[in-house]
Amino acid sequence: MNKKPIGIFDSGVGGSSIWKEIHKLLPNEHTIYLADSKFAPYGPKGSKKIKELSIKNVELLLSKECKVIVVACNTATTNAIAYLRGHYDIPFVGIEPAIKPAALNSKTKIVGVLATKGTLSSALFHKTASLYGHDILKIEQEGEGIVELIESGNLYSVEMTRLLKNYLEPMIKANIDYLVLGCTHYSYLIPILKDLLPKHIRIIDSGQSVARQVKSILQTNHLINFQFTPGRNKFFTNGNPEVLTSLLGNHFNVDFLDF
Numbered sequence: 001m002n003k004k005p006i007g008i009f010d011s012g013v014g015g016s017s018i019w020k021e022i023h024k025l026l027p028n029e030h031t032i033y034l035a036d037s038k039f040a041p042y043g044p045k046g047s048k049k050i051k052e053l054s055i056k057n058v059e060l061l062l063s064k065e066c067k068v069i070v071v072a073c074n075t076a077t078t079n080a081i082a083y084l085r086g087h088y089d090i091p092f093v094g095i096e097p098a099i100k101p102a103a104l105n106s107k108t109k110i111v112g113v114l115a116t117k118g119t120l121s122s123a124l125f126h127k128t129a130s131l132y133g134h135d136i137l138k139i140e141q142e143g144e145g146i147v148e149l150i151e152s153g154n155l156y157s158v159e160m161t162r163l164l165k166n167y168l169e170p171m172i173k174a175n176i177d178y179l180v181l182g183c184t185h186y187s188y189l190i191p192i193l194k195d196l197l198p199k200h201i202r203i204i205d206s207g208q209s210v211a212r213q214v215k216s217i218l219q220t221n222h223l224i225n226f227q228f229t230p231g232r233n234k235f236f237t238n239g240n241p242e243v244l245t246s247l248l249g250n251h252f253n254v255d256f257l258d259f
């Protein structure tokens with residue numbers, strides 16, 4: 001069982017930012033990554049549809065004998081992980097906007113959250129936000145259009161800069177000192193965000209903590225692969241393989257698969 005792969009899925013290419021952290025921490029593990037780009041973005045789709053799509057991805061990863069599944073998508077985690085955990089006998093690791101560290105460390109007690117509509121409107125996000133963020137002011141912003149630009153290979157574009165300036169302006173005016181990135185696609189925006197944000201505003205991205213959580217789940221369940229050679233990494237997309245290949249630095253093959 002411990003030689004089986006770690007399965008990872010996202011609504012598209014964004015979860016590859018999480019895959020990178022997992023691969024850095026656990027280089028000898030085999031991995032399978034699914035980019036459901038044909039159905040991206042999940043954000044505007046509504047909870048029922050997001051659940052259906054998540055089940056489809058999980059079934060495919062299970063057919064490839066994954067030992068643990070990482071839901072590398074805030075939107076799928078906040079809308080579907082409770083269902084998935086209740087219906088499949090395999091460990092799941094998810095990702096949610098990291099309100100807690102932002103709330104604990106903020107000096108201005110004003111924190112920005114950039115996430116999808118599906119995440120911001122979910123019951124799980126509201127629960128986490130009221131648990132850890134009750135004594136701070138949260139400026140929530142839906143990142144409409146960002147996922148679409150990244151999925152179409154237009155990460156560095158005039159349109160992206162325009163959208164981000166619009167989304168960040170109210171947060172900067174409100175005096176945030178932390179910006180929480182609540183979507184795995186947004187990790188790829190960090191270089192652009194650093195240019196657009198005043199230097200004192202810290203960006204919080206949860207990729208590394210998800211990777212640590214994956215390691216801890218593997219340890220607890222005795223699922224660590226103790227081989228001494230690098231793991232095999234397979235990437236599948238039902239969209240344009242070139243977009244994912246380029247985000248992976250052209251170091252890996254991405255196969256098209258119609259799922």
Ligand code: DGL
Pocket residue numbers: 010011012014015040041042043044072073074075076116119147182183184185
């Ligand atoms: N990467 C997904 C997330 O973390 C993007 C969601 C979407 O497709 O709208 O939420």
